[in-house]
Amino acid sequence: MPENVDFAKFERYKAPVLLLLIAASIIIAAAYNLFGPIFFEHVHVFYVPAIIAGLWYGRRSLYIAVLLSIIDILLNLLLSGEVTPVLFLDSFMLIVVTVIVGVLSEYQEQLNRQLSESLDGYRAIFDTTGDGMVVQDASTGQVLDSNEAWTRLSGYNRDESRALSLSRLGTGEPDYTEEEVREHIRKAMEEGPQLFEWQIRRKDGGITLAEVSLKKVNMNGDGRVMAVIRDIGERKKTEATLRLDEQRLVALLSLNQMTEADLQEITDFALEEGVRLTRSRIGYLAFMNEDETVLTMHSWSRSAMAECAVLNRTKEYPIVTTGLWGEAVRQRRPVITNDYATPGAWKRGCPPGHVPIRRHMNVPVFDGSRIVAVAGVGNKEEEYDESDVRQLTLLMQGMWRLIQRKRDLTALRESEAKFRVLAETTPSIIVIMNREGMVYANPAAEKATGYSREELMAMGPTKSYAMIAPDYHNSEALKDMMGRMSAGETVRYEMKVKTRSGEERWLDAAAGLLQFREDNAVLVTAFDVTARRMADEKLRASLHEKEMLLKEIHHRVKNNLQVVSSMLSLQSMNFDPGMSGIFRESQDRIRSMALIHEKLYQSSDLSRIDFGEYVQSLTAYLMRSYSSCDHTIKLNIDVVDTNGVGNILLGIDLAIPCGLIINELVSNALKYAFPGGRPGTITVSMRRDGRQYTLVVGDDGVGMPLDLDYRKTGSLGLQLVDTLNEQLEGSISMSRTAGTWFTIKFTDKK
Known part of the structure; x- marks a missing residue:
């Protein structure tokens, strides 16, 4: 692009030059008036400074033209002594020509200023645009001008770019040769703007992929092409990445x-x-x-x-x-x-x-x-x-x-295959249910309910649950079961269902939550236990019958023993007091056994009695039997389980001998330990530690004579105590400290 010519340095010489021209014109005009025409009419001489003044000073040259006209008239008047009309006409034309030249000069100056501003703006755009711009000669392809963006893109400054050959503008690879450059320039000049991609070899030897827009431009009447060059390397990388992403x-x-x-x-x-x-x-x-x-x-x-x-x-x-x-x-x-x-x-x-x-x-x-x-x-x-x-x-x-x-x-398919084989062959009922109803039922479920698999799966939730018998469907047990399942617990329960024929059958079932076909479901496995339930009901009925029979037996044994006791009481009336005492002792022994049978048929457990309660009843009876001692002798009963917690329950095999031993020892204490109405206390205690029992019966009375051996005495009661201890396979010991105390220890062998 051509550089602007700077006329500012000539500004200082304008006035001196103009004055010299005016002086020269005056001299020539004077010579004309003195010596006659030499080369041209005298008035023409003033046109030179006038026109130059018009060119340099524009409209202000009017003053110079008027001044020149006055000088011309004065010179003629002084030198020739006359002023003709032609002279005035020539002076007027001088003024007109000077004004016209001044106006045209100002207009030209304005155009030049606008052109300069336009060129400055173009240069600013040219140099500051982000795209590289290159102006080339259309005929030779030589670079005439380039901007800063081109320098950044290629590495070549403006002077270096002007020296580039066409071959250096491309990489030399196919489609990027000197011939291709010339062909693109030709098309731009003949066919119109061209847009194409180009590989530029940079100054450092690297290659930049660019998009080139080539367009014909006219500058000073010469054929030029302007190339706008945009680096599209990053865009191409982005496009390549997007293509790779799409391919991936x-x-x-x-x-x-x-x-x-x-x-x-x-x-x-x-x-x-x-x-x-x-x-x-x-x-x-x-x-x-x-x-x-x-x-x-x-x-x-x-x-x-x-x-x-x-x-x-x-x-x-x-x-x-x-x-x-x-x-x-x-x-x-x-x-x-x-x-x-x-x-x-x-x-x-x-x-x-x-x-x-x-x-x-x-x-x-x-x-x-x-x-x-x-x-x-x-x-x-x-x-x-x-x-x-x-x-x-x-x-x-x-x-x-x-x-x-x-x-x-x-793995899922293998698991499903194993599950299906297991589910289809097991005798257990297996069903899977979700909110839509039953989604799977195995052959065992078909057999148990009487419905086909298709019928079960087509029922929906309402009909599926309707199979459950009403009395169980509305029960608290079912509600509790459903709540526990909702909390994620696997539950075990029994339920009663109705088959297709209306028959009610019992199922022992276990249910838990699982994921089935990406949905929450309940897996239920069950066994038909109807036969077992029926057998259990028969067994419970049989046990109830036997329980009633056993209670009746205990009741009758107790009644029979009471009859025997009553007979002995009647018989004792025919004997003297010594024999009557013997009969009463026998009555007490019978009463102690009858009391055990009474406690058994009154108990909910027909095999065992609460021994503490039995001892209370037995000793209370003996106290009443020996009424003379009732007000002065006290009883201390202490029958508890291990560590003093809970009751002791004894079966009949242990309760009868223990009851007879207590009967004999308490009766003996009531008769002999407190003579003459002496007050005292009789203690009966029993402790259990695991399977070991300790029975203690004692009193704080006068005590047994020191020379008396209870094992060799002729007393039937003490002999019976020793015999009953052998029956218990226990050990017995006696202490005379503060009265008489018998301690019997035995083991429950059952």
Whole structure:
């Protein structure tokens, strides 16, 4: 673009030059009037300073023109002595011409100023725009001008750009040659604006991909083309990334559709796609063991297999000794090596026949926090970057999710197959229900209910629950069961259901929540226990009958013993007092046994009696029997379980001998321990510790004579005590300290 000419330096010389011209014009005019015409009419001489004044001072030159006209008239008047009309006409024309020239000069100056401002604005836009701009000669292609953006884009400043040949504007590769430059310029001049992509070789030798808009422009009547050049490298990278993302999504979609493919087919497809998306030449995939110590090579890409000539290929690579391949595991992140030839501590070299490696990248594949695989690619033409890491990582994670999903699906199918075989062959009833009703019922359920599987599943929730008998369906037990199931508990219960024929049957069931076909459901397993329930009811009825019979037996034995006691009482009336006492002792013994049978048929447990309650009743009877001692002798009864807690329950085999022993010893104390109405206390205590019992009967009376051996005495009562102790297989001891105390210890052998 041409530079503006600066006239400011001539401004200081305008007035002197003009004055010299006016002086010269006056001299010439004077000479004319004195000597006559020399070259031209005298008036013409004043046109020179007048026109120059008009050019330099515009409308202000009017004053100079008037001044020149006056000078001209005065010169004629002084020198020739006359002033003609022609002279006035010439002076007027001088003034008119000067004014016209001044006005035109001002207009031209205004146009020049506007042009200068326009050029300044153009230059500002030209230099400050973000796109590179280059003006070229249309015929030669030479660069005439360029802006700062072009310098930043290419590295060439304005002067260097003017010296560039057409061949330097492109890379020289096909479609980017000097001939292509000329062809684009020709089309712009002949056909109109051109828009195309171009590779520019920068000053530093690098290549920039640009979008060029080429347009014909006219400058000073010459043919020019202006190129607007925009760096589209980043845009192309973004477009490439988007295309790769789209291709990766297509690859992942294809992966997800490989539902029937095996593991090898899935991994081979993913590996080939990984090589393609990263624009690599080779690729590999290895799986990691559970403790992340060994990589097992799973597959190589087809191109790698075609190039590899290794004979004995290793399949397992311990991480501690593996070189570059193991680095992604050791660092637990992707590793890029764009200059493989550079030595490194983690490089172990390649075996003979291995594919030459120039660049390498591998990424770990995670399942949660555990590395499960490593995928690697190599020998890309350009350097690997984060975009390649992203593409390979996302693709391989998608592959692993598919593998996991297929494994889970296979396990689910195997589990469902096992469940179906078990459910279809088991005699147990198995049903699955959700909010829609019954969704599964096995053959045992069909057999138990009388409905087919299709009928059961078509019932819906209302009819399904209607199978439950009304008396159980509305019971509190069912409500409690449902509440516990809602809380996530597996419950065990029995329920009564109605079959298709209306028959009521009992089921022993267990129910729990589970996920069935991605929905909450209840799994119920049950056994038909109707026969068992009927047998239980018969057994309970039989037991009730036997219980009533046993109560009747105890009652009759007690009544018979009472009859015997009454007969002895009647018989004793015919004898003297000594014999009557013997009869009364026998009555007491019979009464102690009858009291046990009375307690048994009154008890809810027909096999055992509350021994503490029995002792209270027995001793109370004996106190009444010996009424003369009733007011002076006190009883202390202490019958408790281990540690003094709870009651002692004794069966009839232990209760009768213990009752007879207490009867004999308490009767003996009432008769002999407190002579002459002496007051005192009789104590009966029993303790149980596990299966061991300790029975103590004593008094604080006068005590037995020191020379009396209770085992050899002629007393029937004490002999009976010793005999009953042998029946209990216990031990007996007697103490004469503070009265008489018998201690009997025995074990419950049952």
